[in-house]
Amino acid sequence: MANNPEFEIEQVERYIDYLTANTADLETTRDTHFFPVLQKIFFYQAYEVLRDVTYGDLAFPFDCIDVLGGRRRILVHFASTRAQLSVLPAFAIKWGQGETATSCPRLLIVQNKPNDPSLRPLTEGRSHWVSVLDFQGLKRFAREGFQSQRDRQASSAVRLVQDLMEQLAVEIARQKVAVDELEWRDLERLLGAVLQGLGYRCIVTPPAKDGGRDLVVCDITQDDVAWYNIEIKHWRDRSAGPKAIQYCLETALREGRRGALLVSTGGIGRAALRARAEVNADYMRLAGTAKVVTTCRHFVARQSGLWTEELPLRRVLFEETL
Numbered sequence: 001m002a003n004n005p006e007f008e009i010e011q012v013e014r015y016i017d018y019l020t021a022n023t024a025d026l027e028t029t030r031d032t033h034f035f036p037v038l039q040k041i042f043f044y045q046a047y048e049v050l051r052d053v054t055y056g057d058l059a060f061p062f063d064c065i066d067v068l069g070g071r072r073r074i075l076v077h078f079a080s081t082r083a084q085l086s087v088l089p090a091f092a093i094k095w096g097q098g099e100t101a102t103s104c105p106r107l108l109i110v111q112n113k114p115n116d117p118s119l120r121p122l123t124e125g126r127s128h129w130v131s132v133l134d135f136q137g138l139k140r141f142a143r144e145g146f147q148s149q150r151d152r153q154a155s156s157a158v159r160l161v162q163d164l165m166e167q168l169a170v171e172i173a174r175q176k177v178a179v180d181e182l183e184w185r186d187l188e189r190l191l192g193a194v195l196q197g198l199g200y201r202c203i204v205t206p207p208a209k210d211g212g213r214d215l216v217v218c219d220i221t222q223d224d225v226a227w228y229n230i231e232i233k234h235w236r237d238r239s240a241g242p243k244a245i246q247y248c249l250e251t252a253l254r255e256g257r258r259g260a261l262l263v264s265t266g267g268i269g270r271a272a273l274r275a276r277a278e279v280n281a282d283y284m285r286l287a288g289t290a291k292v293v294t295t296c297r298h299f300v301a302r303q304s305g306l307w308t309e310e311l312p313l314r315r316v317l318f319e320e321t322l
Helices: 005-021 030-043 090-096 117-125 135-154 156-173 184-197 242-254 270-276 289-304 313-318
Strands: 047-055 058-066 073-079 106-111 130-133 201-204 215-220 225-233 259-264 284-287
Touching (some): 005 030, 005 135, 030 047, 030 073, 030 215, 047 073, 090 106, 090 130, 135 156, 156 184, 156 289, 184 201, 225 242, 225 313, 242 259, 242 284, 259 289, 259 313
Parallel strands (some): 073 106, 106 130
Antiparallel strands (some): 215 225
8 A cells, every 4th residue: 555655765765776786686586576666666657567568579578558548658678787887779779769660659778787978869869768777867767756746746736625525525424415415526536535545546537538437546565556447427317327337347458457446326227237247246346325435434534543454455445346
């Protein structure tokens, strides 16, 4: 659970320091240790990290993809040497010289030694396309990403909205405000603020063309980073039908999420329940207004100190669901 960004970045920096002192371990620990570290580095920048991918005829150990489905994508390559300086691989030089397609992803080269100074003009001229970082540079990159996220969360506007939503969550938990009184966008912001308050990373998607998910929420643990989609249907005059379930499910599967939750405050129709029976119950869940109230109560209990147990995000999302 991502409760303490400073603790997370310190973990990342300690491991990078270890690699600096034990360069020979880079290849042997790439998957077992560097993968979760890279996940944490990109976690606060809203990227999901995939392992062992190909692009064209090239293989890369990691691929960082924008979780909201935008065009942002960063391919990660390791360059390890016993020499005093590192030299870019041939394909990276072509990337930097613009010999690849303009639609290609960004390329991040992680090296165990500083880059040969003669290649600096190449990488600086195409820094938006190719980034070359030794271990100390990777530490700075990670720290800057964490700090940018903390600055955004600390802005006056973001903090004010968060405070208002948290106050609203308290009133809903105490049953002094009904969920039906909220507008659809406020309900999305409410759940986003509550999940943030529970210690998870939560992104409220844009109000138009959200792609089949209103919230993208993530849990980061010692050895894993898991993303889930939440779709909210705040209809007062009708229940969710099978099309809503199909759209939510297809989006989550296409984006490689760990699971999906459809919250319908107008209830779940019989046709939707029949459609629900045809999908994996462990992957997609359905819920109504009670789910919103329960989540708000979790938030209040945590803020008051009554809830000390660290609950996995999957349990928070999927308990008391169909």
